Amino acid sequence: MLSEKHLPAFYALGALLLVVLPWILTAANSSYLISTATRLVIFAIGAVSLDLLIGYTGLVSFGHAAFFGVGAYVVGILAFHNFEDTTVLGFDGTLTGLIVLPLAIVISALFALIIGALALRTKGVYFIMITLSFGQMLFFLFVSLEAYGGDDGMMMFEGRNVLPVIDLNDRITFYYFCLAIFAAFFAFCHRLVRSKFGRVLAAIRQNEDRMTSIGIRPYSAKLLIYVIAGAGAGLAGALMANHTEFVSPGLTHWTKSGDLMIVVILGGIGTLIGPVMGAFVFLLLEEFLPIIFHELGMDLLKEHWRVVFGPILILIVLFAKTGLYGLIFRKNG
Amino acid sequence: MSQLFFEQLLNGLQLGMFLFLVSAGLTLVFGFMNIINLAHGSLFMIGAYAVAVLTDLTGSFFLGLLLSFPVVAAFALVIELLIIRPLYHRDHLDQVLATFGLILFFNEAVSIVFGRTPLFLNVPEALSGAVQITETFTYPLYRITIIAVGLMVAAVLWFIIVKTRTGMRIRAGTTNPEMIRALGVNIQALNTTIFVVGALFAGLAGGLSAPLTSVEVGMGENLLILSFVCIVIGGIGSIRGALLGALTVGLVDTLGRAFLPDILEQFLDPATANGVGAALSSMSVYLLMIIVLVFKPTGLFPVIKAV
Amino acid sequence: MLDIKNLSKSFGALQATENVSLTVNEGTIHALIGPNGAGKTTLISQISGYLTPDSGSITFDGQDLLALPAHKRPHAGLVRSFQITSVIPEFTVRDNVGLVLQSLDNQVFQVFAKAGSDQAERAKADAILERTGLADEADSRAENLAHGQKRQLEIAMALAADPKLLLLDEPMAGMGVEESRNLTTLLTSLRGTTTMLLVEHDMDVVFSLADRISVLVYGKIIATDTPQAIRANRDVQEAYLGTHELHQEDSA
Numbered sequence: 001m002l003s004e005k006h007l008p009a010f011y012a013l014g015a016l017l018l019v020v021l022p023w024i025l026t027a028a029n030s031s032y033l034i035s036t037a038t039r040l041v042i043f044a045i046g047a048v049s050l051d052l053l054i055g056y057t058g059l060v061s062f063g064h065a066a067f068f069g070v071g072a073y074v075v076g077i078l079a080f081h082n083f084e085d086t087t088v089l090g091f092d093g094t095l096t097g098l099i100v101l102p103l104a105i106v107i108s109a110l111f112a113l114i115i116g117a118l119a120l121r122t123k124g125v126y127f128i129m130i131t132l133s134f135g136q137m138l139f140f141l142f143v144s145l146e147a148y149g150g151d152d153g154m155m156m157f158e159g160r161n162v163l164p165v166i167d168l169n170d171r172i173t174f175y176y177f178c179l180a181i182f183a184a185f186f187a188f189c190h191r192l193v194r195s196k197f198g199r200v201l202a203a204i205r206q207n208e209d210r211m212t213s214i215g216i217r218p219y220s221a222k223l224l225i226y227v228i229a230g231a232g233a234g235l236a237g238a239l240m241a242n243h244t245e246f247v248s249p250g251l252t253h254w255t256k257s258g259d260l261m262i263v264v265i266l267g268g269i270g271t272l273i274g275p276v277m278g279a280f281v282f283l284l285l286e287e288f289l290p291i292i293f294h295e296l297g298m299d300l301l302k303e304h305w306r307v308v309f310g311p312i313l314i315l316i317v318l319f320a321k322t323g324l325y326g327l328i329f330r331k332n333g
Numbered sequence: 334m335s336q337l338f339f340e341q342l343l344n345g346l347q348l349g350m351f352l353f354l355v356s357a358g359l360t361l362v363f364g365f366m367n368i369i370n371l372a373h374g375s376l377f378m379i380g381a382y383a384v385a386v387l388t389d390l391t392g393s394f395f396l397g398l399l400l401s402f403p404v405v406a407a408f409a410l411v412i413e414l415l416i417i418r419p420l421y422h423r424d425h426l427d428q429v430l431a432t433f434g435l436i437l438f439f440n441e442a443v444s445i446v447f448g449r450t451p452l453f454l455n456v457p458e459a460l461s462g463a464v465q466i467t468e469t470f471t472y473p474l475y476r477i478t479i480i481a482v483g484l485m486v487a488a489v490l491w492f493i494i495v496k497t498r499t500g501m502r503i504r505a506g507t508t509n510p511e512m513i514r515a516l517g518v519n520i521q522a523l524n525t526t527i528f529v530v531g532a533l534f535a536g537l538a539g540g541l542s543a544p545l546t547s548v549e550v551g552m553g554e555n556l557l558i559l560s561f562v563c564i565v566i567g568g569i570g571s572i573r574g575a576l577l578g579a580l581t582v583g584l585v586d587t588l589g590r591a592f593l594p595d596i597l598e599q600f601l602d603p604a605t606a607n608g609v610g611a612a613l614s615s616m617s618v619y620l621l622m623i624i625v626l627v628f629k630p631t632g633l634f635p636v637i638k639a640v
Numbered sequence: 641m642l643d644i645k646n647l648s649k650s651f652g653a654l655q656a657t658e659n660v661s662l663t664v665n666e667g668t669i670h671a672l673i674g675p676n677g678a679g680k681t682t683l684i685s686q687i688s689g690y691l692t693p694d695s696g697s698i699t700f701d702g703q704d705l706l707a708l709p710a711h712k713r714p715h716a717g718l719v720r721s722f723q724i725t726s727v728i729p730e731f732t733v734r735d736n737v738g739l740v741l742q743s744l745d746n747q748v749f750q751v752f753a754k755a756g757s758d759q760a761e762r763a764k765a766d767a768i769l770e771r772t773g774l775a776d777e778a779d780s781r782a783e784n785l786a787h788g789q790k791r792q793l794e795i796a797m798a799l800a801a802d803p804k805l806l807l808l809d810e811p812m813a814g815m816g817v818e819e820s821r822n823l824t825t826l827l828t829s830l831r832g833t834t835t836m837l838l839v840e841h842d843m844d845v846v847f848s849l850a851d852r853i854s855v856l857v858y859g860k861i862i863a864t865d866t867p868q869a870i871r872a873n874r875d876v877q878e879a880y881l882g883t884h885e886l887h888q889e890d891s892a
Contacts, residue, residue, distance in 0.1 A: 060426045118623055121630045125369050125425050125569065129561040130626065136558050137619035144612040196742050196750040196758075203728045203739055210726045213688060214801060215714035215743040224749060254558060258433045265430055304445050310438030317431040318419055 003330050010328075011273065018179055022172050033287075034175055035243075040283050041178045042239045045185050047263040047275035049232030054261070055270030056193050057225050058205035059120075060128050063135025064260050066115070067108045067230040069142060069252030071237030074104040076247030077148060079156040097161035097168065101238055108234020109227050111138075116226035120219055135257050142249035153248020160242040168242060178239050185232060189272055192228070201225055262313055268325025277324045285309060336470050341591040342584070347476050349583025350483025354538035355553075356560040356567075356575040357490060358531020364507040364570025364636060366524050368417060369428045372435035373535055374557030376412075380405050380536025381543045381552060382443060385452045388543075394457035398540050405536030406529050413528040421524075436554070444550045451547035479541050486534065487576050494572060503527065507570050507636055559586075562622045568632030577633065582618045589617035641666040641805055641835045642687070647696030649686060656682040657693065658859040664805065669827070669836045671850035673843075675879075679859040680839045681723060684809050687837070688720040689713050701804060715744065717804030721797070721811055723839075725790045729783035733774055733793055736782050737765040740800040765800070772796040773822055788819040795823065805835045812842050824849065847871070855879070 002010065018041070025033045046068055053059040078100050081093025094100060119130045148154050160168040168174045192198050204211060204218045211218045241247045250256075259282070267278025289305040301308060320326070359373050383404040388397030416435060420428050455461075456475045463471040494500035502523060506513040513520060539553060546552065563582045567574025594610030601609065613620075625633065642664040649657040656679045664670040672680055685691040687698060689710025698705040700718055708716060728736050741761050742748065769775045772792050777785060782793060795811055811827075812820045824845055827836065840846050846853065847867050854864040857879045863870060870876055 054426065060429065062429065118626065121626060125363065126565060126631070128369065128425055128429060129565050130622070132558060133562050133565070133619050133622060137616050140615035140619075141612055144608075144615045146608065146611070191754075192751055194754055194756070196747050196753045196755045199731075199735065199739060199742070199755040200748050203731065206728050206730055207726060210722075210728070212690065212710045213714065213720050213722070213726075214740045214797065215711055216748055217709070217711040221748060254554070258436075261426075261430060262433070265426070269426075300445060304441040306437045307441035307445060310434040310436070310441065313434035313437065314416060314431045317423075317427050317434065318416075321427070 001330050002328055007273070007329070014273070014276070015183070022175055031171075034171055036283060036287055038171075038175045038178055038243055039240075040279055041175070041182045042236050042243060043263065043283065044276045044279040045182050045236035045239070046233050046260055047267070047279045048186060048189055048272055049229040049236070050260050051264050051269060051272055051275045052189060052193070052201075052225055052229045052232070054264055055272075055275075056198065056205065057201045057222060058208075059222060059226070060261075061131045061226070061229075062128050062254070062257050062261065063115070063131035063133070063138075064229070064233055065252050065254070065256035066135040066138040067112055067233035068237035068240070068256065068260075069138060069249070070108045070111050071104040071234030072241035072247045072251050073142060073148070073237075074107050074234075075100055075161065075238045075241035076154055076156060078103075079158060079161075080148060080154055083157050095158060095160075095162045097163040100161050101235070104238035105231045105235050108237070109231035111234075112227045112230020113223070116223050116230070120222050120226065132254060132257070135252060135254055139249050139252045139254070142252060149248070151249065153246060153250070156241070156245040156247070159245060174243070178243070181235065181239065185235065186272065186276070189232075193272065197221070197224075265321075266313075266316060266323055268323030271323075271325040274323050274325035277328075281324065336467075337591070339466075339470065340472065341587055343472055343476065343480070344591075345584035345587030346580070347479050347483075347583070348587055349580040350480050351538050351542060351556065352560055352563050352583055353483055353576050353579035354486060354534045354541075355556055356563045356579050357486070357572060358528075358534045359557075359560050360564045360567070360570055360572065360575045361503070361527050362531050363564070365503055365527055366417075366421065368420060369425050369432070370417065371429060371432040371557065372412060372416075372439065373531070373560070374553030375436055375439040376405060376409060376532045376535040377539035377542075377553030377556060378439065378443065378551070379408050380539030381548045382447065382452070382539075383536070384540035384543045385454050385548045388454060394454070394544070395459075398537075401536060401540050402533060405532055409529045409532030409536075410525070412532075413525050417528060418521075418524075440550050447550075449550065451549035452543075453547060454543045456544040475544065482537075482541065486537075487572075490572055499523075559618065562618055564632075566622055566625045566632055568634040568636060570636035571632075571634040574632055574634035581621065585621050586614075586618050589614040593617070641701060642837065643699040644687070645697045645699075647683075647686065647693050647698065649682060649691060649693045655859050657686065660696070660856075660859070660861050662854055662861060662864065664835060664837050665852075666835055667832050668851040669831060669838060669849050671838045671840060671846045671853045672856055673840070673846055673853060674856035678856045680856055681809055682859075683856065684720060684807050684837070684839060688718065688807055714801050714803075715746075717802075718807070719798050719801040719803035719805070720807035721794050721809055723809040723813060725787075725794050725814075727782040727790060727793050727797070729781070731782055732779050733769065733782055733785070733796075734762065734765050734778040736793055737768055737796055737800045738762070740797050741765060744801050768796050768800050772799065772826065773819075788815045791815050792819065792823070795826075799830075803834060805837065806830075808836060808838045808840070810839055810841060812840060812845055820845070 021037050022034055025031050025037065046064070050061065050064045053061045077088055078093045079095055081088050082095050083093070086093065115134045119127060119134060122130055143151050160174065162168070166173060166177060168177060193201070200216060200221050204221060208218050237251065240251070263278040263282045264275045265278070266281060267276065268274030285305070289308065290302045293299070293301040293305060316323070355373065355377060359370065362368050362370055380401055383401035384394070384397045387400045388394045391397055391400065412435065416431055420431055460475040460478050462474045464474050464477055465471050494503060502513060506520070506523070559582060563578035564575050566581060567576070567578030593614040594607050597606040597610045644660060644662040647657055647660040660683060672683070674680055682691060686693045687705070689708070693706070701716065703716070705713065705718070728739065731739065738761050741764055747753065766775065766778060769778050772795055774789065774792050774796055777789060782790065785793065791811065791814055798806055811823060815823065820842070827849060830836070838846070838849065850867055852864060853867055853870045855862050855870065855876050862879055863873050863876050865873065
């Protein structure tokens with residue numbers, strides 16, 4: 001078991017692995033897995049953003065996929081109008097990444113601001129149910145958008161967003177682009193949770209009632225972190241839309257919010273790096289459990305690997321609360 | 334127009350009854366045991382599948398429904414003993430995740446056993462007719478039966494909770510968990526009973542819905558989330574709140590879908606009205622919940638916890 | 641400094657505060673005594689904003705206090721401590737105090753400034769810990785402190801806010817003799833610079849510290865006077881001091 005002293009080395013090793021991953025995969029004749037690696041990096045952004053809420057602030061948000069969906073739909077809708085040469089709310093559609101990606105972040109932040117402002121009036125189990133309901137509300141909103149394919153969603157017929165110099169339609173370039181954004185976001189969160197504001201969040205998680213008497217309004221602090229987390233998830237959604245070149249309401253389905261929560265707890269809440277490992281293991285299971293079951297001659301389980309995953313999740317919750325992080329690191333102090 | 338309205342009103346009432354049956358268990362389990370159980374929707378699904386299979390075996394819907402109760406109860410009992418009990422003193426995050434794991438398991442297990450193709454069930458012969466309500470207006474007997482069953486369950490629950498000793502304990506335990514422990518009530522047995530009874534209501538709702546919708550994997554999930562909306566509106570832990578919330582949500586959802594596009598057409602051009610109407614009506618119950626929460630953050634009938 | 645007029649608050653049938661009027665003069669230590677359940681903590685909670693009174697007014701430092709949201713009151717110089725210890729358990733003692741300093745310096749939303757490397761804050765926090773006798777425990781986690789030390793930390797957090805008016809809700813509760821004596825010395829040293837409204841059961845402490853004493857019984861103030869006069873007051877003796885021993889046992 002490692003101690004938290006070894007974290008920097010662990011970060012460096014992980015970063016190195018992610019940087020050389022495309023070479024390894026290409027060398028191993030498995031370059032099709034670069035797509036999975038890209039998903040991992042994008043998924044990790046979403047998971048880290050959720051960890052800010054669950055792990056660091058104690059806010060069990062069960063509707064995080066909603067913001068993921070908002071970010072994706074911003075990309076999808078602008079691409080759609082660019083293709084159709086029509087306007088949305090008076091604006092032309094576009095594929096220009098320098099416009100689309102910041103806009104996706106801003107609009108998801110705006111959604112998070114509105115939803116957070118309402119949901120954060122409540123606490124505990126009410127908050128869980130309300131964030132779940134808001135997520136479902138956006139899901140149905142997207143389903144009702146017939147112009148954008150309703151239930152079926154829409155394709156991005158002209159490919160991914162366009163950036164100067166960088167060609168996102170190149171598979172490996174896109175991987176590195178997502179990796180760079182992930183690294184920047186991770187560094188930002190790492191700094192944030194150790195900042196003075198991060199200390200306030202930790203205090204709120206441990207003893208919210210005390211805050212008022214020392215002159216802190218928990219609502220404002222919670223709203224700010226909710227908006228930051230929502231923007232992070234929106235960014236991840238915008239990347240995912242680019243990755244799959246397809247956007248559908250399924251992205252915001254409540255089980256996707258559940259998946260994100262699983263990833264966070266699987267990795268270890270309140271650790272940032274834990275959820276990244278969680279995303280890694282989750283995608284690994286998703287990718288390889290079916291293959292493993294196939295190899296074992298259990299073809300029934302190949303398609304239905306979740307029948308095994310469900311109980312695994314329950315066991316983790318009941319017996320291994322500290323997640324992967326807790327398996328690897330001994331907490332300081 | 335008024336006839337259509339009346340029909341939609343009854344449809345809304347019927348949806349409200351389904352929601353009530355699911356919400357009642359959810360709110361009791363949360364109020365008394367402080368457990369948030371996502372797998373409640375799975376029990377709805379299990380009830381529906383049990384009725385479909387047992388009806389097929391026995392040839393009678395009523396027999397199938399009756400026999401489905403022990404099946405659902407058995408599932409509920411195992412869930413309670415194995416999963417829920419260790420979660421009593423865990424935080425809500427753990428409860429959400431563990432019961433989410435249960436959903437994953439049950440969804441896949443059901444699709445392994447029954448495949449992804451939905452099962453269909455006919456409305457039983459005895460209830461297949463329509464009732465002549467006015468000279469020109471008829472309404473399916475089966476749907477009326479559902480409304481009646483819902484009202485009966487509400488009445489029985491009211492009686493148990495308000496008039497019996499067990500009900501008194503449940504109310505006491507909801508407002509003041511310490512006291513009920515101090516009284517030396519066998520809390521474990523009471524917990525299990527409440528969980529199983531709540532599951533039976535959900536299973537009953539699933540069974541009753543089987544002839545109306547396709548019996549398929551994940552069928553209870555949408556209803557589960559709507560039930561959350563109901564009990565949040567009504568105030569968690571309150572049966573009265575659950576009933577009121579369920580009826581409100583059932584009516585708003587049904588009437589909204591039926592009439593919002595028409596109403597909007599008075600103000601907007603048809604294409605826009607249709608689009609906006611569809612979007613608004615699919616979100617109407619959530620908007621309702623938001624409005625309630627803005628004014629009453631703990632719902633309309635909050636249960637006041639003793640400190 | 642603090643002017644309470646005709647304050648009332650009830651919980652259902654229970655009248656917790658009944659037409660209370662009370663003035664705390666600048667620079668004085670004003671004690672509030674009364675049997676358990678008299679509504680002392682309820683009154684403190686209304687002044688600090690944790691509860692909203694049904695009617696009446698509170699003026700603090702010339703401004704209408706009830707118009708000021710609870711979380712802004714510490715910034716205006718009105719700070720409370722809690723009867724039931726309420727610290728941030730996983731924080732170090734220094735961070736508990738540092739958090740208060742951060743709040744009062746309006747640095748809550750500093751997303752980039754690292755929490756651990758503010759030397760000015762650290763120096764200020766250490767000075768406060770020195771004054772409150774916690775210097776040796778600065779790096780201990782708050783949850784690992786002995787009960788009496790947690791009480792000291794509670795006071796340290798209140799003092800860190802540099803209050804004009806300090807509301808102390810039974811600061812000595814659960815403290816040992818030694819700690820209690822130290823705290824009394826500390827509070828005495830603040831006399832004149834920090835105005836205090838003190839709720840306390842320990843009559844030795846009350847009579848040695850207070851400039852004025854108000855007696856609260858069943859939500860009503862039955863007397864406000866100097867310690868000598870209160871000691872001699874017949875009503876007070878009947879309503880409270882006579883049964884004082886008994887209540888002491890209750891609260892233990």
